Structures are given as C-alpha cells and as structure tokens.
Amino acid sequence: MIWTLAVRNVMRNRRRSVITVLSIAVGLASLTFLWGFIDGMNRQMINTTTRYFAADAQVHLKGYHDDPSLDRAIEAGARVLEMVRADSSVAAATVRLETTVLASRADRSRGVLAFGVDPAQEARVTDLFKAVVDGRSFSGADDTGVLIGEGMAEALALRAGDDLVLVGQAYDGSVASARVPVRGVFRTKIDDLDGYVAVMPMAAMRDFLAAPEAVTAVALRLRDRGALGVSVETLSARVGADHEVVGWPVLLPMVAISIRFHEVMGFVVLTIFFVMVAAGVANPVLMAVLERTREFGIMLALGTSQSILFRLVVAEAALVGAAGLLLGNAVGLGATAAFGRTGIDLGAFEAGLRAMPGLADVIYPVVRAERSLAISVLVFLIALAMALYPAFRAATLEPVAAIRGIGEKSSGGRRGSRGETRTLLPVFALIATRNLLRNRKRSAITVSVPRLRSSPTCFYMDSSTASASNSWTTRRAMSLGICRSSAKDCGATSRRNWPLMPPQRLPRCAPSLASLPPRRGCRRKH
Amino acid sequence: MWTPSIIVRVDKATKVYQRDSIPVPALHETSVEILAGDFVALVGPSGSGKTTLLNLIGGLDRPTSGRIWVGDQEITSLGRKALAEVRLRHIGFVFQEYNLVPVLSALENVEYVMLLQGVEEALRRTEAMRLLETLGLAGMEHRRPSELSGGQQQRVAVARAIAAKPVIVLPDEPTANLDSQSGATLMDLMRRLNEEQGTTFVFSTHDPMVVERARRVIRLRDGRIEADERRPA
Numbered sequence: 176m177i178w179t180l181a182v183r184n185v186m187r188n189r190r191r192s193v194i195t196v197l198s199i200a201v202g203l204a205s206l207t208f209l210w211g212f213i214d215g216m217n218r219q220m221i222n223t224t225t226r227y228f229a230a231d232a233q234v235h236l237k238g239y240h241d242d243p244s245l246d247r248a249i250e251a252g253a254r255v256l257e258m259v260r261a262d263s264s265v266a267a268a269t270v271r272l273e274t275t276v277l278a279s280r281a282d283r284s285r286g287v288l289a290f291g292v293d294p295a296q297e298a299r300v301t302d303l304f305k306a307v308v309d310g311r312s313f314s315g316a317d318d319t320g321v322l323i324g325e326g327m328a329e330a331l332a333l334r335a336g337d338d339l340v341l342v343g344q345a346y347d348g349s350v351a352s353a354r355v356p357v358r359g360v361f362r363t364k365i366d367d368l369d370g371y372v373a374v375m376p377m378a379a380m381r382d383f384l385a386a387p388e389a390v391t392a393v394a395l396r397l398r399d400r401g402a403l404g405v406s407v408e409t410l411s412a413r414v415g416a417d418h419e420v421v422g423w424p425v426l427l428p429m430v431a432i433s434i435r436f437h438e439v440m441g442f443v444v445l446t447i448f449f450v451m452v453a454a455g456v457a458n459p460v461l462m463a464v465l466e467r468t469r470e471f472g473i474m475l476a477l478g479t480s481q482s483i484l485f486r487l488v489v490a491e492a493a494l495v496g497a498a499g500l501l502l503g504n505a506v507g508l509g510a511t512a513a514f515g516r517t518g519i520d521l522g523a524f525e526a527g528l529r530a531m532p533g534l535a536d537v538i539y540p541v542v543r544a545e546r547s548l549a550i551s552v553l554v555f556l557i558a559l560a561m562a563l564y565p566a567f568r569a570a571t572l573e574p575v576a577a578i579r580g581i582g583e584k585s586s587g588g589r590r591g592s593r594g595e596t597r598t599l600l601p602v603f604a605l606i607a608t609r610n611l612l613r614n615r616k617r618s619a620i621t622v623s624v625p626r627l628r629s630s631p632t633c634f635y636m637d638s639s640t641a642s643a644s645n646s647w648t649t650r651r652a653m654s655l656g657i658c659r660s661s662a663k664d665c666g667a668t669s670r671r672n673w674p675l676m677p678p679q680r681l682p683r684c685a686p687s688l689a690s691l692p693p694r695r696g697c698r699r700k701h
Numbered sequence: 702m703w704t705p706s707i708i709v710r711v712d713k714a715t716k717v718y719q720r721d722s723i724p725v726p727a728l729h730e731t732s733v734e735i736l737a738g739d740f741v742a743l744v745g746p747s748g749s750g751k752t753t754l755l756n757l758i759g760g761l762d763r764p765t766s767g768r769i770w771v772g773d774q775e776i777t778s779l780g781r782k783a784l785a786e787v788r789l790r791h792i793g794f795v796f797q798e799y800n801l802v803p804v805l806s807a808l809e810n811v812e813y814v815m816l817l818q819g820v821e822e823a824l825r826r827t828e829a830m831r832l833l834e835t836l837g838l839a840g841m842e843h844r845r846p847s848e849l850s851g852g853q854q855q856r857v858a859v860a861r862a863i864a865a866k867p868v869i870v871l872p873d874e875p876t877a878n879l880d881s882q883s884g885a886t887l888m889d890l891m892r893r894l895n896e897e898q899g900t901t902f903v904f905s906t907h908d909p910m911v912v913e914r915a916r917r918v919i920r921l922r923d924g925r926i927e928a929d930e931r932r933p934a
Contacts, residue, residue, distance in 0.1 A: 176816055183804035473800060476761055477814055477861075478789025480782065574761045578796060 199499025207507025223533035252390030291380020310335025310359030320358030326370030472577025496558030714767035742915030793862030852883025
C-alpha cells in the first residue's frame, strides 16, 4: 500500500515530479559524462606518456631518481634485468643508459637527454619507434644514428640524414663527443619528448660514454598497470635495497599532478552536484508534505502509524530519486559510451592540450561502472536523506492541528478542481517586493556582492605553477589581486617544457609575482 | 460507575488551548456518557466545544484535565502510538471536508482502514464493496474523490468509518458542506446504519435538519453541557 500511495502521490503533481526527476537526471548525466571525459583524459595521458617512453616503472640504483648521474649507474645491468623479467607482473623489460648532453648543429644547440636503448627490447616496452614521422626507426641492434623529436629537429634545423653533434661527460669523467647522423624524427606531441630527447642504439651509446657494462635504468611494462603499487613492492623486494623501483607517478610527476588535479576538479563538481540534488529533492518533497498537511492529519486520525507516514514520504523521494537515477544514468552512460567510440575532437584547442603531457587531439571518454555505481548510490542516499526531515515533519504532525490545516497555505485563494491552491503571482510579487524593502541594508549588501565578485580580479595559474610554487607566491599574488593573463609571467612556460623531469632538474623560474604591478583594470584588495 | 452499555465515558474533561501564550478555554469540566447504539447530536454555536469534545472522545486530542474511557480503556493516559491503535480499532471518523485520501479510489479509501487493521485482501475487498453498495455507491468504486460529488464523498467517508467496525463513529459536521438533499440522504443513511447495525454515532452539528434526526441531543455552550435530552425512537 505504501508504494501504491507513493507512486500515485508522485504522479499527483506530475509537472513538479518531472522537473525534480529531470534536475537529478540532467545533473547525473552531466556528471557521468564529465567523469567519463576526465577518466578518458587521464587514461590517455597515462597511456601515452608511459607507452611512448617513460614505461610503467623503472629500476635504478638507489638514489638515481633524485640525483641522476652516471656515478649512480647499475654495473650489473644484465643481472638486474633478469631479476625484473623473472617477476610475474612484468610483461617486458629493457635496459637504458641515460645522460645529459649538449646537442648542436652549426650555431644552434640545446641541452637534451640522450638515451641508449636496445631497439628490439625497447620496442616491447615502449612505442617511441612507432612515432617516427621522418626518416627510419630502429629495427635491430646494429642500427646506427640517432632518433630525435620534431621539436628538437625544428630547434636545431635538422632533418633525417643530417648530422648531429653530441657533447657530454663520459663514464670515466672525460669529455665525450660524437657526430651522429639523424636516423629519424619522431612526433609524440609531448613537448619534452619531442624537444629534449635523443635516442640511439645501446652499443653506440656505450661507445660514446665509454661505459661498456653500465646501465642507468631498467624500464619495464606491467601486465596490469592498475596493480602498480603491488608490483613496485614485489619488485623492490626482488631487486634488493640497493636499488629503487620507481613507478610512473614518480617518473612523471606532471602527469600524476594533472590527473590528481582533474580528479579534484571532478570531486568539486561532484560536491556541487550533490548540493544541487539535495536542494532539488528537499524542496519539492517538503512542499509536497506541506501541501498535504490536512491529508496527513486525516490519515493519522484514521489510525495510520507515524512509521507508515514516515516511510510513505521517504518512498516518494526514493521513487523520484530512482527515476532520476535511471534517466540520468541512461543518458549519461549512453552519451559517454557513444563518445567513447567516436571520440571528441579537441584539435581546435591543441595549444591548450599540449600543456597536459600525453593528451592527444581526440579524447575518448571512458565508462567506469564502479564510479557510476558509487555516484548513483550516493545520489540515491542523498535523495533519501533529504526526505528525512519532511518525513519526520509529516509523521510528527498533531492530527487535530493537521486537520485544521495548520501549516497549509491560506484557504483564501481560489482552488482548482483537485483542491490545489492556485498561485496568485501578482500578490506574491507584491509581498516579495515589500519583504525585500523591509531590510534595505541586507538587500543592498546582497545586491552589491555579485558586483564585487565580478570585478576584474583575475590571476593566471596552471597546474605546473601551482605545484612548483608551493602556493606561497600564488597566494601572495592572489591576495594582492594581481592580474596575470600570460603563462610566461609566472614562468610556467619553461616548467611546462620539462614536465617529465624530476623537480631537481627543472630550471629555476617563477619570478616574484608579488613584485609585479597590478594590470590595468585590476582591483587591489585591502 | 461503569456499565457494559456505556461505550464512551467522559469524566470532568477540561480543554484549554494556548494561542500566543493566551489560554483559551474550549471545554470546562464536561462529563458525559455515550451508550451503545446512541445516535447523538452535539449541538451548539461556534466555539461551544462540539468539535473539541469529539476530538477528545476520538483520541485526536488530549484533555487538559479529566479522564476519558473508550470501551474499557482509559485513553487519556495512552501514548501516541497506543492512541493511534485505539483510533484504528475502535473509532470511526467522518470529517467536514477533504475526508478521503485523494490518490485512492472510493473502494481503496474504504479498504484503507481495514488494510491498516491487517484484514486479508479478499475479505476487505468484499466488505468494502458491500458497504459502498449499502451506501448507494455501487458502480462508483473506482472513482477518485475528485470524481465524486461532496455527498458521495461523505458517504464514502461513512463507509470507511464503519468498515473498521468501530465502537463509535464520530462525524464532525458531516453535512456542513453538502446541499440540503445530500445532507438529508447522508443523515438517513447514518440513521439506518444506527438502527439496523447498532452502530453508535456522535456527531456535531448546528444544522436543524440533522438535529431533527438525532435520538439524543447534547447542547453545549461556552464549553459546558447546557442540556442533554433523549428523544423517543
């Protein structure tokens, strides 16, 4: 009987019920799609950056990640490689020899990271060789030459077949130099890979550095990247305390930060959505209860228990919530799945996308059942929670007072065929106006707040700035109300070029924002 | 002294409402006994205490002082839940307006109280159909309250009130919103139920037509019983 009554009560004011259901559904669908989009971006960033070159994890000699130098090279690289390959969670592994060199051609030069790789094994771990767009990739250990990114090729005015001069420090401390032909140019659309990485066969690299045995890293691909934490633990135990196993979140701090940032954004939106759902459900349910005070009074008089009335109101909210969930999930998951197949082409925003390492022009939203389920459960619980107060109110009505209609709208208004009071809009507008004028000071403050908020107090900040500045200069700048419209002003450009580098290797940047004058049109906050 | 034929006993019941912290007396040390099979009209001007007395007898409200028995149970000391149970099992109500649950059909409204009582579905369906037929509502079982006239709604309310087989039915100005013909029909029906089935009715009214049909008239004024007269059957 409770559910029959609940269904009929929900259908009683269809317009209100439809609006409530739609408000939940539209919010849920939007949120589902947004999270699918964020998950798609995150997955693409991780996939691209790890599969192009960083790999899922790397094994170094202890301390190498914090202070990468040839002094911390692994002498017995082959033995460590075998130990890593012996782990069941590892799908493939390969050795690398890495150092910083100066790459130059004619009067142009730039500092780059040079990697020696085993072409056959590297191809099993990463996909960099598939990204070659000019010249040829490596196919075997006997290949010669160097692969460079198109950003570096552009900066040094190089093409496949040109010679590149590398100068660095050899393993024994002497100066290492070599003239190597550019075998191919790759394009990953990851700025620091395309602009600052050179890859050559291991034999050539060993020869260049005079390091016949040493390797600096064992890069590996896991069978299940989701089990990274467990794999890192087991590998750490396997390779011993004098080595370190570093997962991609540590290897690629900018990717990890970006993903975290996206997730936080998602949670902020989620919180706002939950507040909207709460308000969207609480208001109509409370209205429905207030409108039916007399009816509840009659039901109580007939002997209906408080518990039944309480459950009735909650059941009505549950029905509305469930309908909103069904519709919202159908639309949200449907749209996410559809765009997951076709992708969303954001090529028009390529410059912005390049700020996030590993993000391609086309984003493929991802449907994650567990996330949709969690959101749905939360929305449903919120809908129920928002019905608790109205339900409690209905259940604790005093029958006599309720039958008298205490709490109902005045009976002076005209009543419709179903006994519903029609809205007398002009009268309400008059009452609302007079109420606003009752406390003029408060009304004036309320009206003026949006103007203050809309004043041109703005500040440019991207995730790299936020992470690198440790928020102090950011907070200081924001507290001063300084306007920044360009990333260059806060040194973000140079950081963005090095997102794959550990913080210790980043160039100094971020000039004092506090010293910058306010931009024209800005307000200083006092 | 309690006798088996007395089904409701009110002993020096006083009710004082508080409106904006100002005490408003509604009933003053009123004592009355209702016998099984009574057909009683509570008569008096507005504010005389008719509805208050009905509410107290029906367990919808509690007296400020005094005691009330329904059957052999004193209801003034009962908690909210127990009072609801008394109303469900022993009292039938008919209110002046908006009596019915609007989303239920006439049949479902009559069944509602039996459902709360736990009556088995087939039995309550049969009984509800029978009552509606008795009250002249055959063929209107599946109409919603909004599809019924005021008189028909009141008859459905009477059917619902007696469906629970209460010891007493308390209609509060049942004809106030009805035209004279509908009101007379309703009163005749209640009178018939009283005579044929022995159902006890205590109703408030200031409609002379209703008073005429009563077999016992209790006149109230300013919260006190002014007169209590019985009429020959």
